[in-house]
Amino acid sequence: MDTDPRLARLARPFYARDTVAVARSLLGHRLVRVIEGQRLIGRICETEAYRGADDAASHAFRRTPRSAIMFGPPGIAYIYFVYGNHWCLNAVTEGDGSPGAVLIRGIVPLEGLDFMRSMRSMRPGIADSRLADGPGKLCQAFAITGALNGADLTTGPELFIEAGEPAAERAVIATPRIGVRGDAETRARPWRFVWRQDL
DNA sequence: GACACGATGGGCT
């Protein structure tokens, strides 16, 4: 609502920590997209941590032109294209040459639902809670594409994360990451975090 | 240049 005070953005030090810790503590904060004069807001409810040389599932397992951004400063958006159809949004973590990123896999829509619905018009009649409950769906609902790759989430005008109500510890579950490759030990790491609102 | 393969999502059985 336009009467709400603007909440503080998460600042650089929030992201400049261990990637798994950032992934867990992002739950409950607010992803904000400003587009065409309106604010789209969603409460982050699902994340995954991707690290560096110790994480075969991560794009930063090897440094390539695409993954170079993960080796840079924290608090930056890393947005990549997958499966020929979808964009995925990450927040770069750690820093000082230690690569990492948190994939934002899902949000609960809070504001701008009409816009999100128009961006997801191929699923008419879907429940609000299902509007952006996957990494590709979230980028589609929020009109996030590679044009925003490299955006500074701590200062940028179009895409940022505001401090919200952190998810209660007992309501956070950790599971293996979805759709990753690598050895069994890598795949089993419980680096996906889900905020269960029913807990 | 060629080619294999996705940090997915939608449709259908």
Added chain:
DNA sequence: GCCCATCGTGTCT
């Protein structure tokens, strides 16, 4: 649960 569209990226030749 299974199938697969779709194309950028990385790897190999």
